[in-house]
Amino acid sequence: MSKGPAKQSVDCQCEAFRLALEVLGRPWTALILSLLQEGPRRFGEIAESAAGLGDKVLSGRLKDLEARGLLQRSVLPGPPVRVSYELTSKGRAFGEVARAVERWGHELVAPNVPRRSGVRAR
Amino acid sequence: MSKGPAKQSVDCQCEAFRLALEVLGRPWTALILSLLQEGPRRFGEIAESAAGLGDKVLSGRLKDLEARGLLQRSVLPGPPVRVSYELTSKGRAFGEVARAVERWGHELVAPNVPRRSGVRAR
DNA sequence: CAAGTTACTTCCCTTTGGAAAGTGAGTAGC
DNA sequence: GCTACTCACTTTCCAAAGGGAAGTAACTTG
Numbered sequence: 001m002s003k004g005p006a007k008q009s010v011d012c013q014c015e016a017f018r019l020a021l022e023v024l025g026r027p028w029t030a031l032i033l034s035l036l037q038e039g040p041r042r043f044g045e046i047a048e049s050a051a052g053l054g055d056k057v058l059s060g061r062l063k064d065l066e067a068r069g070l071l072q073r074s075v076l077p078g079p080p081v082r083v084s085y086e087l088t089s090k091g092r093a094f095g096e097v098a099r100a101v102e103r104w105g106h107e108l109v110a111p112n113v114p115r116r117s118g119v120r121a122r
Numbered sequence: 123m124s125k126g127p128a129k130q131s132v133d134c135q136c137e138a139f140r141l142a143l144e145v146l147g148r149p150w151t152a153l154i155l156s157l158l159q160e161g162p163r164r165f166g167e168i169a170e171s172a173a174g175l176g177d178k179v180l181s182g183r184l185k186d187l188e189a190r191g192l193l194q195r196s197v198l199p200g201p202p203v204r205v206s207y208e209l210t211s212k213g214r215a216f217g218e219v220a221r222a223v224e225r226w227g228h229e230l231v232a233p234n235v236p237r238r239s240g241v242r243a244r
Numbered sequence: 245c246a247a248g249t250t251a252c253t254t255c256c257c258t259t260t261g262g263a264a265a266g267t268g269a270g271t272a273g274c
Numbered sequence: 275g276c277t278a279c280t281c282a283c284t285t286t287c288c289a290a291a292g293g294g295a296a297g298t299a300a301c302t303t304g
Contacts (some may be wrong), residue, residue, distance in 0.1 A: 010220040012157045014173070023230070024181030024223065027147045027261075035134045036230040043282055049134070054262050059283055069234045073220045079271050080280045093229045100148065100222040105138030108145070112191045149292075165251055174295050181252055200250040201302050 002112055023068065024097075028053050033091060034098040036071060040086035065091070126166065146219075150175050150183055155213060156220040162208035187213070225233060 011017060015069040024030050028050065035041065035049050047058055061084060065071045076082040089095075135137060146152050150172065157163065157171050169180055177244060187193045192213035198204040209216075 002291060008217075008221055010156050010159055010217070010224050012153055014224070017156070017224045018227075019230050020223045020227035021152050024146060025149045025152060030143050030147060031134055034132050034139075037132055044280095047282095052262085054264090055283065056263090056285085057261060059138070060260095068230070070230075075228045081269065081282075082280095088234070089180045090229050090232075090234070093226055095130070095132070097219070097226050098176040099130060100133050101142045102136070102139045104215055104219050105136070105140075107144035107212050108141050108190070108192075109138045110212075112210070112212070166249095169251095174293085176295090177252065178254085178294085179292060182291095204249095205251065211286065244245075 020097075023065075023070070028057060029065070030094075030095070030098070030101065032058070032061055032065065033070065033087070033094045034101075035097045036085060036087050036091065037098060040084045042076075043083050043085070046085070127200065142219075145187075145192070150179060151187070152216075152220070152223065154180070154183055154187065155192065155209070155216045156223075158207060158209050159217045159220060162206045164198075164206050165207070168207070192216070 031050055031053075032046060035046065041049070043058070043062075046062075047053065047055060050058070062071070062073065066073050066085075068090075069088055071085050071087050074084050076087070077083055153172055153175075154168060157168065165172070165180070165184070166198050168184075169175065169177060172180070184193070184195070190206075190212075191210055193207050193209050196206050196208065198206055
């Protein structure tokens with residue numbers, strides 16, 4: 001009774017939404033932002049967490065995300081030099097999106113709920 | 123801003139999340155799903171709502187989304203034959219994600235909030 | 245039968261992604 | 275001093291995907 005199907009609209013045309021999709025609408029970006037939610041990670045750590053993600057693309061994504069102010073790169077001293085990536089406030093704000101995506105993902109895996117049979121043709 | 127004690131985590135490894143990113147992690151998909159939230163739209167309507175999206179890619183995305191059970195294609199009779207695309211329950215469930223993305227988008231456009239100056243090097 | 249409408253499909257070219265190998269900085273070992 | 279080793283990239287090569295324009299198919303109207 002609290003809330004029925006309150007249909008909030010999404011402004012697909014607004015600059016903010018377009019910008020967000022520009023970031024999300026390519027492989028690996030959302031995954032990188034999501035796993036950095038748990039805390040700072042080094043280049044190698046991200047690489048091994050994301051199976052299938054190659055060094056080149058990872059490097060490119062990190063550069064892009066840093067340029068957009070979503071994460072901050074810092075070089076740690078020490079014999080083998082290490083680089084750590086940490087989310088900024090903008091990057092951390094992505095957590096909300098990540099959780100929404102995860103919840104939606106579960107619906108995706110669930111079996112289809114067929115409604116009415118519609119006209120199907122080609 | 124104090125640190126929230128309950129930092130909800132996102133399981134980046136789970137199948138559901140991966141599947142969701144497989145759908146979202148490419149251009150235009152999220153935009154298409156978002157503007158279909160408002161109701162069924164025809165091919166041409168989607169095309170003109172999404173500036174920059176070409177016919178070929180739109181056609182491909184719609185096929186893919188239909189195959190994944192996110193939307194339903196139906197051919198409307200009439201002299202010029204028209205095709206309408208309508209979201210299924212899985213597709214409508216994306217609305218939550220879309221709204222989260224839109225909210226996050228506004229943070230993205232906002233000016234950076236520089237925290238403490240960290241080690242910057244290259 | 246030519247023109248118009250709608251929904252695609254094809255073609256061509258550029259951009260991006262994926263996999264693997266190479267580079268450079270800095271230390272440790274011989 | 276030379277080599278080996280680690281880590282973080284960068285480069286190279288090739289396949290896949292995207293962008294734009296033009297072509298196709300079905301069907302009606304003039």
